[in-house]
Amino acid sequence: MSRRIFLATGGALLGILAAGSGGVGYILHKLNRIGSRSNDFHSTEEKLLRSALFRAYPPLAQHIPWISLGDLPTPIEKLGSSLGLPEGKLWVKRDDLTSPVYGGNKVRKLEHLLEDARLRGRKSLITIGGLGSNHSLATAIHGGRQGLNVHLCLSDQPVTKYVRRNLAGFLAAGAKIHYCQNTKDAYRYSRRLFRELKGKGEAPYFILSGGTCGLSNVGHVNAAFEIAEQVKAGLLPEPDKLFVAAGTCGTISGLIAGLKIAGLSTRVVGVRVVDSFPAYPYIIRYYAQKVADYLRKYDRSIPRVRIEKADFDLLTNYLGGGYGVVTVGGKEAVEQAASRISLETTYTGKTLAACLDYCRKADLEEKILFWNSYNSAEFEQSPNYDGLPDEIMQKLSL
Numbered sequence: 001m002s003r004r005i006f007l008a009t010g011g012a013l014l015g016i017l018a019a020g021s022g023g024v025g026y027i028l029h030k031l032n033r034i035g036s037r038s039n040d041f042h043s044t045e046e047k048l049l050r051s052a053l054f055r056a057y058p059p060l061a062q063h064i065p066w067i068s069l070g071d072l073p074t075p076i077e078k079l080g081s082s083l084g085l086p087e088g089k090l091w092v093k094r095d096d097l098t099s100p101v102y103g104g105n106k107v108r109k110l111e112h113l114l115e116d117a118r119l120r121g122r123k124s125l126i127t128i129g130g131l132g133s134n135h136s137l138a139t140a141i142h143g144g145r146q147g148l149n150v151h152l153c154l155s156d157q158p159v160t161k162y163v164r165r166n167l168a169g170f171l172a173a174g175a176k177i178h179y180c181q182n183t184k185d186a187y188r189y190s191r192r193l194f195r196e197l198k199g200k201g202e203a204p205y206f207i208l209s210g211g212t213c214g215l216s217n218v219g220h221v222n223a224a225f226e227i228a229e230q231v232k233a234g235l236l237p238e239p240d241k242l243f244v245a246a247g248t249c250g251t252i253s254g255l256i257a258g259l260k261i262a263g264l265s266t267r268v269v270g271v272r273v274v275d276s277f278p279a280y281p282y283i284i285r286y287y288a289q290k291v292a293d294y295l296r297k298y299d300r301s302i303p304r305v306r307i308e309k310a311d312f313d314l315l316t317n318y319l320g321g322g323y324g325v326v327t328v329g330g331k332e333a334v335e336q337a338a339s340r341i342s343l344e345t346t347y348t349g350k351t352l353a354a355c356l357d358y359c360r361k362a363d364l365e366e367k368i369l370f371w372n373s374y375n376s377a378e379f380e381q382s383p384n385y386d387g388l389p390d391e392i393m394q395k396l397s398l
């Protein structure tokens with residue numbers, strides 16, 4: 001709390017100083033000086049080099065905990081003709097390539113969370129998710145590489161081949177796995193585990209399901225600023241619509257806020273892939289507004305934006321039988337895209353199915369961007385499932 005007050009005050013002071021001297025060079029000079037504080041993992045120059053958001057608003061680089069975990073910006077590619085659409089109609093943001101170790105949308109969130117954990121001196125991470133949670137896998141791999149002990153509290157979901165693969169990945173990354181029957185049980189268990197680890201001096205850091213929270217949502221504001229830079233550089237036309245999976249809604253909220261702050265008129269279309277909470281319009285709006293306000297606190301030159309429910313769409317008719325349940329459309333979309341990008345059936349398959357349906361009936365002039373949020377890097381997998389709790393082993397043998 002006191003650090004926050006300190007940072008906010010520092011930001012205001014910096015703004016006054018910068019306004020008084022009137023020069024970007026002066027701001028950078030000030031930032032670089034403060035950026036050399038020993039608890040900053042990256043220098044300010046490095047942060048500006050790697051983050052489109054920090055490049056647009058340099059004072060943020062001083063205040064937002066962030067560590068680079070991979071390769072940003074991610075590329076933009078044409079996808080249309082490989083899917084039977086006119087060339088230049090459909091584009092893909094290759095966020096599967098956010099990191100060569102393990103990519104996908106979770107990397108952008110963890111870049112903030114892992115640095116926040118480090119600054120707070122935490123030694124272990126606790127997070128929750130389904131049995132095949134990509135967020136849990138990203139946390140296990142990237143958290144483990146930062147020297148943290150990772151605990152995963154996992155609850156039931158249908159056991160597909162992707163789930164088996166991720167379970168083998170958790171084990172290879174050295175994560176400790178705890179079985180919980182459902183999400184409620186996982187939250188209850190994680191609270192107990194938090195107290196236990198704290199008692200043992202392991203200083204745990206808790207990450208909410210899907211890695212979504214006020215701080216981590218900044219990751220996708222940065223992603224929106226990448227799009228703005230890529231449009232400006234002529235790498236793609238300004239998209240009319242952007243299709244993205246909506247699970248815990250950190251990804252979609254950050255994108256909505258970021259596009260609005262960056263002044264793009266791209267409309268975000270979320271495809272709901274979870275049965276209920278938190279994928280509701282009012283939650284998305286809340287998160288998007290919160291992250292926009294949070295950033296503005298540290299740099300008053302960021303335009304004040306008001307996020308409305310009318311700013312985005314949330315499609316609910318591609319979920320099928322529920323979270324993780326394979327749909328015919330989702331499976332077909334995965335197969336159709338396979339020659340170009342590797343998707344799965346829980347998130348990106350359903351999202352691409354919605355996106356293709358839209359593209360087929362959309363105005364010829366409309367340009368559509370599909371957000372590939374699923375990791376495509378090969379990751380280490382344990383050759384067996386030794387180390388999994390008995391309850392999970394039983395499910396695998398069914």
Ligand SMILES: Cc1ncc(COP(=O)(O)O)c(C=O)c1O
Pocket residue numbers: 104105133134135210212245246247248249250251252347348373374375
């Ligand atoms: C591949 C993939 N895409 C999209 C999402 C949804 O992201 P969010 O939880 O930020 O809505 C997830 C979440 O786990 C995911 O694993």
